[in-house]
Amino acid sequence: MGSLVRNSIFIAVAVAFIYFAGDVFGSYKMFLINTIGIYAILALSYNLINGVTGQFSLEPNGFVAIGAYFTAILLLSTESKIDMYALVDPSPIVLSMHTGSLAIALLVGGVAATIIALLLSLPVFRVRGDYLAIVTLGFGFIIRIFAINNPEFTNGAMGLNDISSSINFYWVGGILLITFIVMLNIIYSKYGRAMKSVRDDEDAATAMGINTFKIKTLAFMTSAFFEGIGGGLLAVLITTITPDQFSFLLTFQLLIIVVLGGLGSMSGTLIATILVMVGMEALRFLDEPNILGLGNEAHPGLRMVIFSVILIVVMLFARRGLLGDRELLDFFKKSKK
Amino acid sequence: MDFSIFLQQLVNGASLGSMYALIAIGYTMVYGVLRLINFAHGDFMMVGAFLTLFGYSAGIPFELSVLLAIVGSAFIGVMTDKIAYKPLRDAPKISLLITAIGISFFLENLFIVLFGATPKAFNAPEYLTKVFHVGEIYLPISVIIIPIVTVLILTFILYILYKTKYGMAIRALAFDIPTVKLMGVDADRIIMIVFIIGSSLAAIGGIFYAVSYPSIDPLMGIIVGLKAFAAAVLGGIGSVTGAVLGGFILGFTEIFVVAMFPELGGYKDAFAFFFLILVLLFRPTGIMGEDLERSRF
Amino acid sequence: MSFLKIDGVTMQFGGVTAIDNLSFEVEKGMIYGLIGPNGAGKTTIFNIITGNLYPTEGKILLESNNITGTKPNKIVYKGVARTFQNIRLFKSMSVLDNILIGFDAQAKYSYLEAIFRLPRYFKQEKFIDKKAKELLEIFGLTEFADSKATDLSYGVQRKVEIARALATNPTLLLLDEPAAGMNSNETSDLADIIFKIKDKFNLTVLLIEHDMKFVNKMCDKLTVLDYGEKIFEGKPADAIVDKKVVSAYLGDFSHA
Numbered sequence: 001m002g003s004l005v006r007n008s009i010f011i012a013v014a015v016a017f018i019y020f021a022g023d024v025f026g027s028y029k030m031f032l033i034n035t036i037g038i039y040a041i042l043a044l045s046y047n048l049i050n051g052v053t054g055q056f057s058l059e060p061n062g063f064v065a066i067g068a069y070f071t072a073i074l075l076l077s078t079e080s081k082i083d084m085y086a087l088v089d090p091s092p093i094v095l096s097m098h099t100g101s102l103a104i105a106l107l108v109g110g111v112a113a114t115i116i117a118l119l120l121s122l123p124v125f126r127v128r129g130d131y132l133a134i135v136t137l138g139f140g141f142i143i144r145i146f147a148i149n150n151p152e153f154t155n156g157a158m159g160l161n162d163i164s165s166s167i168n169f170y171w172v173g174g175i176l177l178i179t180f181i182v183m184l185n186i187i188y189s190k191y192g193r194a195m196k197s198v199r200d201d202e203d204a205a206t207a208m209g210i211n212t213f214k215i216k217t218l219a220f221m222t223s224a225f226f227e228g229i230g231g232g233l234l235a236v237l238i239t240t241i242t243p244d245q246f247s248f249l250l251t252f253q254l255l256i257i258v259v260l261g262g263l264g265s266m267s268g269t270l271i272a273t274i275l276v277m278v279g280m281e282a283l284r285f286l287d288e289p290n291i292l293g294l295g296n297e298a299h300p301g302l303r304m305v306i307f308s309v310i311l312i313v314v315m316l317f318a319r320r321g322l323l324g325d326r327e328l329l330d331f332f333k334k335s336k337k
Numbered sequence: 338m339d340f341s342i343f344l345q346q347l348v349n350g351a352s353l354g355s356m357y358a359l360i361a362i363g364y365t366m367v368y369g370v371l372r373l374i375n376f377a378h379g380d381f382m383m384v385g386a387f388l389t390l391f392g393y394s395a396g397i398p399f400e401l402s403v404l405l406a407i408v409g410s411a412f413i414g415v416m417t418d419k420i421a422y423k424p425l426r427d428a429p430k431i432s433l434l435i436t437a438i439g440i441s442f443f444l445e446n447l448f449i450v451l452f453g454a455t456p457k458a459f460n461a462p463e464y465l466t467k468v469f470h471v472g473e474i475y476l477p478i479s480v481i482i483i484p485i486v487t488v489l490i491l492t493f494i495l496y497i498l499y500k501t502k503y504g505m506a507i508r509a510l511a512f513d514i515p516t517v518k519l520m521g522v523d524a525d526r527i528i529m530i531v532f533i534i535g536s537s538l539a540a541i542g543g544i545f546y547a548v549s550y551p552s553i554d555p556l557m558g559i560i561v562g563l564k565a566f567a568a569a570v571l572g573g574i575g576s577v578t579g580a581v582l583g584g585f586i587l588g589f590t591e592i593f594v595v596a597m598f599p600e601l602g603g604y605k606d607a608f609a610f611f612f613l614i615l616v617l618l619f620r621p622t623g624i625m626g627e628d629l630e631r632s633r634f
Numbered sequence: 635m636s637f638l639k640i641d642g643v644t645m646q647f648g649g650v651t652a653i654d655n656l657s658f659e660v661e662k663g664m665i666y667g668l669i670g671p672n673g674a675g676k677t678t679i680f681n682i683i684t685g686n687l688y689p690t691e692g693k694i695l696l697e698s699n700n701i702t703g704t705k706p707n708k709i710v711y712k713g714v715a716r717t718f719q720n721i722r723l724f725k726s727m728s729v730l731d732n733i734l735i736g737f738d739a740q741a742k743y744s745y746l747e748a749i750f751r752l753p754r755y756f757k758q759e760k761f762i763d764k765k766a767k768e769l770l771e772i773f774g775l776t777e778f779a780d781s782k783a784t785d786l787s788y789g790v791q792r793k794v795e796i797a798r799a800l801a802t803n804p805t806l807l808l809l810d811e812p813a814a815g816m817n818s819n820e821t822s823d824l825a826d827i828i829f830k831i832k833d834k835f836n837l838t839v840l841l842i843e844h845d846m847k848f849v850n851k852m853c854d855k856l857t858v859l860d861y862g863e864k865i866f867e868g869k870p871a872d873a874i875v876d877k878k879v880v881s882a883y884l885g886d887f888s889h890a
Contacts, residue, residue, distance in 0.1 A: 056434040123617035130374050131570070131617055133434055137376075138563050138610040149603040182749050189748035189755065190734070190741045190762075193727070197735045200724035207684065207718075208735050209710030209802055218745060248559075252442055259435060264726075301449035308443035315436045316424055325726055 006329070011177070018173030030169060031237075032281065037172035038233050040273040041179045043257040044266055045226035048183060050255075051263035051325065052192065053219040054199025055125075059117075059136035060254050062143045063224045065246035066116060067109030067231025069147070069154060072163045072241055073097050074105040080162060084155060091152040102171065106232040113228025114221045121217040132220075140248055147243035159242030160235075167236045175233065179226050183266045184327070186222065195219050196264070196325075249304070253280070256311050264325030271322060280307075341473040346596045347589075352480045352549065354588025355487035359542035360565035361572070361580035362494065363414075363535025369511030369575040370524075370531050371426075373433055377417055377440040378539055379562015383555060385410040385540025386547040387448055390459055399462045407540045413444075414536025415529055423525070441559075448555035456552040465548055479548045490541065491581055494534065498577055503530055511575045560606055567609035571616050573626020582624060587612065635698060637662040637838050638683075638806060643692035645678055645862075652678045653862040655692070660855075665832065665839040667849045667856030667870065671882055674859040676842040677719060680808050683840075684716055685709045696806065711739065715804035717795045719811050719842075723783040729794050730779040733769055736801025737762040766801065772834070773797045773827065789820035793827065800831060809841040813848045825851055846874065846883075858882065 261272030572579025
């Protein structure tokens with residue numbers, strides 16, 4: 001089986017990279033690589049609902065926030081919570097939530113996001129129309145409002161800090177590899193085909209016996225699960241989280257990545273994540289105060305103007321992005337024939 | 338709740354509801370003719386407020402600044418459609434939605450670059466900020482003017498929709514786009530009119546907002562836009578009278594719930610979202626809406 | 635006992651009556667035609683049978699079971715499959731994948747089994763892959779298996795759509811204007827295939843058609859609709875000479 005050999009080689013190379021990356025790159029570069037890795041996890045899972053299933057959603061920042069908060073609360077020790085919660089005492093639930101295991105903390109974050117995704121699916125997917133986008137957009141704001149108004153859980157606007165855990169690229173790289181493989185396994189199965197059929201023509205999919213509600217919900221929950229885990233990783237990487245951190249900006253960056261890589265293409269998403277993240281770093285100077293004598297706050301204004309123009313231009317002139325909805329390997333298959 | 342406080346809240350609710358109603362109309366009309374949630378619509382409101390501020394602080398009389406801002410917003414609305422939406426009429430729906438969110442983000446960040454991200458004071462002329470005391474009721478003049486002007490505008494819009502041939506075409510497009518095109522209606526022209534009406538009303542809503550809450554910022558359109566969309570769904574997406582109704586219901590709910598349960602004040606911005614979820618769960622077509630999404634073959 | 639029974643079905647949209655108290659019965663193994671001018675309500679009947687619309691009055695019986703209002707995705711499991719008037723293939727997918735969607739229900743493995751690539755995934759995928767390729771063979775579509783569905787000619791797309799419907803393993807096949815837009819070669823090719831699969835898969839076929847010649851050749855029996863009312867039921871040969879039918883059709887042509 002050619003594909004077995006090919007897949008094994010791919011996995012071996014990926015594992016080798018994850019294993020040796022820490023030795024090769026310095027700590028600043030490793031931080032960037034970790035960040036890119038986490039964004040790749042988020043973008044891959046975002047592409048499942050947006051690209052493969054074709055349901056326009058703006059959920060990532062909400063689910064990332066849920067994953068980040070659950071993971072952070074689980075990893076913080078009881079004493080540090082008591083010290084940290086300045087506005088009100090932490091709720092007993094918060095105090096009782098603790099684990100020393102990063103894996104468990106991440107999983108709980110992922111599962112929490114998945115459950116919320118299921119709850120959002122009920123109102124949104126039972127009706128036709130594009131309500132998913134607006135409901136998920138609203139949900140991102142609700143999470144923030146909830147976090148600010150419930151300091152006994154979240155320490156309010158002050159957020160949580162000193163989220164300490166010995167994270168390294170083994171975690172980020174390993175979870176990225178797993179996410180990538182899971183996504184491809186879904187796409188190349190009857191579930192992935194059903195998701196694509198819903199994207200292409202919902203009525204025809206229904207006429208083939210596909211339960212479109214179930215398929216959309218499944219895709220949405222899967223995206224949420226990995227976004228929750230990605231959120232946990234992000235919290236551990238940057239060690240400080242506040243409600244304002246998970247703004248729509250995060251979702252917008254992921255949207256650009258997914259669109260640029262090609263809606264529905266996982267390998268395209270990987271490539272685009274690197275391009276966009278490195279591009280964002282490279283264009284950071286644009287947001288320096290007083291460039292062009294304009295905007296003076298540390299808000300990514302001009303950079304975001306450029307990136308939103310890129311998004312619009314891609315949509316208008318190159319809707320399929322880098323790889324369309326195909327994977328890199330599909331191109332090799334084609335050329336062999 | 339004693340009677341004077343009730344009256345006070347009633348007036349406040351009418352004023353807030355007016356803004357939601359004005360903005361909701363644009364959402365519902367664009368959805369009607371294009372089946373598109375125009376994410377940039379909330380930002381048209383912000384544009385209206387900023388253009389007014391810009392003109393007024395440059396020395397142009399306030400009334401003229403308002404007029405120019407409305408025209409400017411209408412122009413931006415029409416150009417948005419021409420440049421970004423029109424080329425995608427036959428593209429998959431998701432491309433259109435992504436472009437719409439791109440436009441929204443573009444406008445927000447463009448205004449951040451131009452005006453800065455911090456809230457700007459909006460000092461309306463004195464005659465609009467004067468406050469009356471009637472018994473125990475505290476009445477800024479704007480709170481009285483806003484609902485009155487809104488009712489006048491709405492009457493005018495409903496007249497256009499129900500009594501003119503353009504209005505008929507707009508309403509017909511909401512039900513069956515292909516058939517209406519077959520009947521020789523110039524759909525592009527109708528869509529342009531919808532964008533002019535929608536963005537002008539959003540700009541007026543934005544100016545009302547600026548006068549009532551005297552500071553504005555480039556991101557102000559997001560939350561208000563979301564709420565106005567929820568109002569449109571509540572009223573029945575596609576229906577203009579529904580949008581107005583939804584806007585006022587939302588405005589009154591926000592004001593009265595916070596007045597009665599002050600501890601929920603922090604969640605004020607979340608009510609609209611719960612309305613939206615409840616409507617989708619129990620009556621997706623809203624109060625006045627027809628089922629625009631019924632599958633057609 | 636009839637196989638499919640349309641029993642007093644009325645369908646109103648707002649104030650407009652699209653179907654008016656329509657009844658007819660289809661025997662097992664028949665090819666039954668549903669014809670009539672544009673807007674006569676033919677596709678509406680299909681949408682009622684497949685559960686996309688719920689009739690204002692009346693019911694649909696399939697082998698004496700009341701299937702009225704069964705959800706469109708559930709109707710497939712009752713053995714009803716359809717094609718669409720304007721071909722609706724899955725545009726981004728290959729011909730083979732289009733057919734495999736039809737086999738979705740017959741591939742029995744769970745989401746987790748797919749994610750973890752457990753043995754049942756491989757076994758079941760192999761099984762439906764084989765069945766899908768057999769179906770392509772029957773339709774003479776093997777050479778197109780990897781082509782994108784929308785890159786194909788109109789006639790071939792029609793065949794793919796019928797094959798996709800057959801993949802769901804139906805007993806009743808609803809064809810909505812299968813010969814529309816085809817040239818005479820393609821039409822006669824299509825007729826042969828419909829006869830062939832009807833026998834091979836033991837199907838009952840209900841078809842909507844405009845082309846009287848095609849109907850004449852295909853159908854054992856037909857019902858003619860005009861403005862939602864039945865104006866004729868019987869053999870195709872008798873329909874052509876029926877006064878009401880002729881005037882309904884001429885009326886239609888003069889409008890067009």
